[in-house]
Amino acid sequence: MTSEQIIAQLPYGPDFLFVDSIEKLDENSITGTYHFKGNEYFYPSHFKSTPVTPGVILTETMAQIGLVSLGIYLISLKQKNLESALIALTSTAIDFYLPVFPNEKIRVHSVKEYFRFNKLKCAVEMRNEKEDLVCKGVISGMIRF
Amino acid sequence: MSQSKQEKMQALLEIMQPYAQDPSALANLKEETQFIRDLKINSANLVDIILDIEDKFDIEIDNDSMDKMMNVGSALEVIEAKLAAK
Numbered sequence: 001m002t003s004e005q006i007i008a009q010l011p012y013g014p015d016f017l018f019v020d021s022i023e024k025l026d027e028n029s030i031t032g033t034y035h036f037k038g039n040e041y042f043y044p045s046h047f048k049s050t051p052v053t054p055g056v057i058l059t060e061t062m063a064q065i066g067l068v069s070l071g072i073y074l075i076s077l078k079q080k081n082l083e084s085a086l087i088a089l090t091s092t093a094i095d096f097y098l099p100v101f102p103n104e105k106i107r108v109h110s111v112k113e114y115f116r117f118n119k120l121k122c123a124v125e126m127r128n129e130k131e132d133l134v135c136k137g138v139i140s141g142m143i144r145f
Numbered sequence: 146m147s148q149s150k151q152e153k154m155q156a157l158l159e160i161m162q163p164y165a166q167d168p169s170a171l172a173n174l175k176e177e178t179q180f181i182r183d184l185k186i187n188s189a190n191l192v193d194i195i196l197d198i199e200d201k202f203d204i205e206i207d208n209d210s211m212d213k214m215m216n217v218g219s220a221l222e223v224i225e226a227k228l229a230a231k
Contacts, residue, residue: 090187090188090189091189114196116192116195116196117192117195117208117211118192119189119192140189141189142188142189142192
């Protein structure tokens with residue numbers, strides 16, 4: 001399965017897709033990037049005076065690259081059909097270190113802790129273009145076929 | 146050295162402690178106590194409980210066995226069967 005095929009299978013619309021590329025991928029880990037455009041819809045409101053990427057969006061970005069994209073790949077290896085599958089975020093524990101401003105590009109790296117009984121748990125970190133740590137933590141999700 | 150059912154139930158209680166959201170159901174643990182309905186454990190944490198059971202008893206639990214583990218009694222049965230098959 002190619003990176004383009006994985007991104008095409010992500011279940012998000014354009015306003016809520018936070019994956020530009022998948023650079024590295026194997027059964028145990030994934031690395032991907034996203035560029036936060038200057039005109040993302042949440043910047044005028046978060047905050048009213050200064051635009052900063054919300055922590056929930058950074059968490060979402062880590063989940064989309066680190067958990068959902070990796071999960072789509074792992075499920076493709078099991079040759080299961082994703083079409084009618086339901087996915088749910090089940091747990092996040094994230095620490096934040098640096099802000100992300102409009103027009104910054106970030107890279108997410110995720111390492112699988114386990115994928116069993118349809119639950120995927122990963123240790124995920126995000127770094128900015130200077131390779132400085134933005135946030136890191138543990139995220140889990142489940143899929144129901 | 147084989148553990149009694151009581152000891153296994155105690156081990157199970159300790160594993161479930163961090164995940165159970167109904168303290169009174171945990172305190173009155175019975176074989177009929179259901180993980181999701183009574184202890185209010187969510188399905189994601191149920192997976193962690195199964196993995197903790199695997200580590201604690203040094204057994205491997207497959208998908209079919211997991212499906213059977215609805216309550217404390219059925220979980221103990223699966224643990225007994227896996228230990229006996231070792």
